[in-house]
Amino acid sequence: MLFNSIPFLIFFPIVVLGLFLIPHRFQWIWLLLSSYYFYMSSNPKYAILLFISTVITYASGLLMEYSNRNPDEKKKIFQKKLWVTLSVTLNLLILFFFKYFAFGVRTVNQLLSVFHLQTVSVGFNIILPAGISFYTFQALSYTIDVYQGKVKAQHNFGKYALFVSFFPNILSGPIERAKNMLPQLYQPHRFDYDRVKNGLLLMVWGYFQKLVIADRLAVMVNTVYSGYSRYSGAQLLLTTVFYSIQIYCDFSGYSDIAIGAAQVMGIRVMNNFRQPYFAQSVVDFWRRWHISLSTWFRDYVYFPLGGSRCSKIKRYRNIMITFLVSGLWHGASWNYVIWGALHGIFQVISHMLKPVRDKANRFFKIDENCFSHRLFRALFTFSLINFAWVFFRAPSLRDAVKYLSQIVTRFNFGSMFSPSFFKLGLGKDDFMLVIAMLLVLLMISSLRNRMNLREAVARQNLLFRWLVYITAVLSVLIFGMYGSNYTAVPFLYFQY
Amino acid sequence: MKKHIMKVILFFMILFAVIGGSSYILSPKPDPVYQEKKNSIDVMFFGSSMCYCTFDVPLLWQEFGIPSYNMGKQQQLPSLTYYTMKDILADQHPKVIVLELYGFSYPTDNPEVVGPGLTGASLDIMRMSQCKTEAIQANVPDQSKWIEYQIPFIRTHSNWKSLSLSSFTGIDSLNYKGFASYFKGVPSQKPNQSVLNDEQQKMGSAKKEYLYKIIALAKQENIPLVFVKAPYPIRTDIVEMTNTVKEIAHQNQIPFIDYTRKFDELNFDFTQDTRDGQHLSSLGAEKVTRDLGKYLQTTYHLENKKGQDAYKTWESVTQQYYNTRAHDVKTK
Numbered sequence: 001m002l003f004n005s006i007p008f009l010i011f012f013p014i015v016v017l018g019l020f021l022i023p024h025r026f027q028w029i030w031l032l033l034s035s036y037y038f039y040m041s042s043n044p045k046y047a048i049l050l051f052i053s054t055v056i057t058y059a060s061g062l063l064m065e066y067s068n069r070n071p072d073e074k075k076k077i078f079q080k081k082l083w084v085t086l087s088v089t090l091n092l093l094i095l096f097f098f099k100y101f102a103f104g105v106r107t108v109n110q111l112l113s114v115f116h117l118q119t120v121s122v123g124f125n126i127i128l129p130a131g132i133s134f135y136t137f138q139a140l141s142y143t144i145d146v147y148q149g150k151v152k153a154q155h156n157f158g159k160y161a162l163f164v165s166f167f168p169n170i171l172s173g174p175i176e177r178a179k180n181m182l183p184q185l186y187q188p189h190r191f192d193y194d195r196v197k198n199g200l201l202l203m204v205w206g207y208f209q210k211l212v213i214a215d216r217l218a219v220m221v222n223t224v225y226s227g228y229s230r231y232s233g234a235q236l237l238l239t240t241v242f243y244s245i246q247i248y249c250d251f252s253g254y255s256d257i258a259i260g261a262a263q264v265m266g267i268r269v270m271n272n273f274r275q276p277y278f279a280q281s282v283v284d285f286w287r288r289w290h291i292s293l294s295t296w297f298r299d300y301v302y303f304p305l306g307g308s309r310c311s312k313i314k315r316y317r318n319i320m321i322t323f324l325v326s327g328l329w330h331g332a333s334w335n336y337v338i339w340g341a342l343h344g345i346f347q348v349i350s351h352m353l354k355p356v357r358d359k360a361n362r363f364f365k366i367d368e369n370c371f372s373h374r375l376f377r378a379l380f381t382f383s384l385i386n387f388a389w390v391f392f393r394a395p396s397l398r399d400a401v402k403y404l405s406q407i408v409t410r411f412n413f414g415s416m417f418s419p420s421f422f423k424l425g426l427g428k429d430d431f432m433l434v435i436a437m438l439l440v441l442l443m444i445s446s447l448r449n450r451m452n453l454r455e456a457v458a459r460q461n462l463l464f465r466w467l468v469y470i471t472a473v474l475s476v477l478i479f480g481m482y483g484s485n486y487t488a489v490p491f492l493y494f495q496y
Numbered sequence: 497m498k499k500h501i502m503k504v505i506l507f508f509m510i511l512f513a514v515i516g517g518s519s520y521i522l523s524p525k526p527d528p529v530y531q532e533k534k535n536s537i538d539v540m541f542f543g544s545s546m547c548y549c550t551f552d553v554p555l556l557w558q559e560f561g562i563p564s565y566n567m568g569k570q571q572q573l574p575s576l577t578y579y580t581m582k583d584i585l586a587d588q589h590p591k592v593i594v595l596e597l598y599g600f601s602y603p604t605d606n607p608e609v610v611g612p613g614l615t616g617a618s619l620d621i622m623r624m625s626q627c628k629t630e631a632i633q634a635n636v637p638d639q640s641k642w643i644e645y646q647i648p649f650i651r652t653h654s655n656w657k658s659l660s661l662s663s664f665t666g667i668d669s670l671n672y673k674g675f676a677s678y679f680k681g682v683p684s685q686k687p688n689q690s691v692l693n694d695e696q697q698k699m700g701s702a703k704k705e706y707l708y709k710i711i712a713l714a715k716q717e718n719i720p721l722v723f724v725k726a727p728y729p730i731r732t733d734i735v736e737m738t739n740t741v742k743e744i745a746h747q748n749q750i751p752f753i754d755y756t757r758k759f760d761e762l763n764f765d766f767t768q769d770t771r772d773g774q775h776l777s778s779l780g781a782e783k784v785t786r787d788l789g790k791y792l793q794t795t796y797h798l799e800n801k802k803g804q805d806a807y808k809t810w811e812s813v814t815q816q817y818y819n820t821r822a823h824d825v826k827t828k
Binding site for chain 2: 006193427429430466469470473474477478479480482483484485
């Protein structure tokens, strides 16, 4: 079930109403049943994998707790390591099989064909189960947290199953941590006017980002990327910028709907985005982009590798490994690996150049906090991120390289003003609308960077508040790209 | 808590009112036929675009005093004609129904091939009713899309790009109780009479099913049916399909008028009587309607209702039509 579908608009109010009406002791059961219904409505078979992953991580938690009682410290550590390793390995094996097996076979075949050897055929198709990368990581975080003693093992299987399958998060995150989420799921969920209102507002904002901006930009991005050789460099450059905004609005929109939906039900889910394109550096970008995933990699990959408390070389190695893995997590393709590598390289270079940069700033007496400097850094960072997104979006590595070279070799600024500009998929009306909506996005993002916007609106008088709320809902309903007059665009992060 | 509940109720009432208003502006309005007084229409025309371009409602009023209404809709399949007819007959009991037959010659039975926009053009103008639900279920093969026809706003919200004054008022100034006038005729070729044969063509099962349903509905309502084929289009396949319908009409004692064979009788002017070589211009429509009007009035003893208070709207629409026409001729 998709957030941007009519079934969800029926499902969600029923779940919320049921949750507030039933007694506390049954609330988690209601949420568990709702979550499995939500997950199984797309393909019931996938629930088997979800269940297996839940059983493995649940059992590992109990086994580690049991091992903790072992008076022999050596045996205790050995057993705990065994259980956590088993749990992580089994979960990753499932993930690897469904996500990377076909990629592995493809890569092996490419290598074999280089040496003119017979290629391998597997004889079956593997379909990626929805949300597997997200719920696997969420479940793994529980296993590792229990191992590290950050959380206690959950004894009630049903309650734990709810943590893994909680419907707002299951398909595309945010990837929550047991420490934050587990206790909340079983607390009483009562109706709270302000909380419900704020949650609904966040959902409306999420729908706005997704349906009004991201899906509209998707039309142009898809048109241009599917035949980029026909377009000028200037048009390709604009499309690259539009893709950066599309993927942000798509994923941030999804996250806001998920966080808002959880908030309506009384569950605080971690923030996933914090105005990432205002970032001052690529390092800063990763503190603001897909926060639940970047902190996951930080806690469970980068820190265990040694993090930054080691030699410079090792630190750079750790950054590169973390971002290569992050790239691979996004998809089974070399494009994602290169994308991850680029982000790693940007950060390594940034660290290496820091002393030079600091010296230059001191020499030229540059105030690092002045607006112009911050703007320049934000634009420079945005350019780097844009560059990397081309590898993320292009159908293949070769296409990405051709696309980038065409931006330089066929840059024709005049093409932006030719009538053919409106043949890039978006008509004049839609183009003008999306530009206006991008200004709204920029304004709201700037305000959110400085204040809690929902609270600020809540302080205004009733007429203004209601005007804002009604305008927001109406904008989504009128300008949203839904219904059969538009082609529905699935949330981009569903494929990861 | 009570205060909150009241506030929430008030907020959602305002929100739904605003959404309802937006939906009204952006969606096709229910056909104005639903606003006509009950049982006030004596002749109703049903069919495709050939229907709304051929049967001239103002002329029937002006020359015969017959209050009529044209329910022709663009590329309407017989399956949609049936439900449109069924829904309207709940309010109206015309003395005769005229069915234009071009819809039976469409190469497809599948509403999806006709196109969801056109299916929508027929479905969206129906009021909310059980009949509309049945029409949707019968004409929209994809069940997941049914809700988009029950609540057209889901599809039509994209109409913000093409807002016009009529979006707000619901008044289409070129529409005269369903008759779509087009004053400027273009030269067309005289149809090749050699295509007029007596062969018959097999009719698609859905079209056949709905043709018999239309016949049964008219019988059940005790309303005489007249089958009419407009002068255009003329092609071998259309002529043969028309012959098939003619056979069924004879079997069911339904009068049948084929204007594809009456060009000379109509004194048809091929320089100006069509608007595009297919659909009739106002001048062509006038000739066909005058001929049909005579037939209807004498056969069904239709009373001349001119001057009666209950039919003021026919008078005003007719005046408006002829004023516009006179102005259009002057400015040409």
